[in-house]
Amino acid sequence: MFSFNMFDHPIPRVFQNRFSTQYRCFSVSMLAGPNDRSDVEKGGKIIMPPSALDQLSRLNITYPMLFKLTNKNSDRMTHCGVLEFVADEGICYLPHWMMQNLLLEEGGLVQVESVNLQVATYSKFQPQSPDFLDITNPKAVLENALRNFACLTTGDVIAINYNEKIYELRVMETKPDKAVSIIECDMNVDFDAPLGYKEPERSAQHEDTTDVEADHSGYVSDVGFRAFSGSGNRLDGKKKGVEPSPSPIKPGDIRRGIPNYDFKIGRITFIRNSRPLVKKVEEDESGSRFIAFSGEGQSLRKKGRKP
CATH class of the missing domain: 2.40.40.50 (Ubiquitin fusion degradation protein UFD1, N-terminal domain)
Known part of the structure; x- marks a missing residue:
């Protein structure tokens, strides 16, 4: 047998x-x-x-x-x-x-x-680790890795090697079928959010300060440093002959720059201090005019008068 x-x-x-x-x-x-x-x-x-x-x-x-x-x-x-x-x-x-x-x-x-299998026209991948986001150009890396593949199947988890590190990607979707050929094809590639990825929390936006009226009363009282505003003292302890001015400088008389609370980023404003133009006083025609060498000469030794 x-x-x-x-x-x-x-x-x-x-x-x-x-x-x-x-x-x-x-x-x-x-x-x-x-x-x-x-x-x-x-x-x-x-x-x-x-x-x-x-x-x-x-x-x-x-x-x-x-x-x-x-x-x-x-x-x-x-x-x-x-x-x-x-x-x-x-x-x-x-x-x-x-x-x-x-x-x-x-x-x-x-x-x-x-x-x-039909030729692929579209595919969507989901990285299995957030580390895939560290790649500068993920589409170019994936395109280079898929040259060693002949086809894709929906649901598979493929592995690609980049910079001596293995990245796993799940095939989420393929068109026009669940299994497609990727040899000599023009395929659109899309990515889904990586598995376990959490979007960073956005900080609360600051309220626009231009809509809130600020209290500027503190700017008037805070006059800052004033040079030579004190009284003088002598070494012998005697009082100075010149009395200080009885009327001190008022804070309101000192001009101080106030911040522009309506300032917007991206706009530059050039502020110039304008001087009043001095008006020329026209000289009256009937008035005296300057005549060169019209003065009287003088001598150090008086000359004698002729008889």
């Missing part, structure tokens, strides 16, 4: 030009080889065995090759592209964030099916 389970890995099945099979999935860190494949963790593509490429080449599969991954145990699904066909037979390698979305453990079974 021979058992029908003679193969260690499942044989891919083809139904009406559709690729469908099961693989045991592992994270990229389990991929054997001298080269570092950390670049696979930065995108949304998987590594499949060479037998899958042989089956796909015989089918009328449209490019790019997109696949639907399903975990039947948890009823979770997502979509992805393929990066290479270098995995061992019966095994596929997934990014860690994709295994978390599917609730898969190392060596778990995943159903892989080929699909055709």
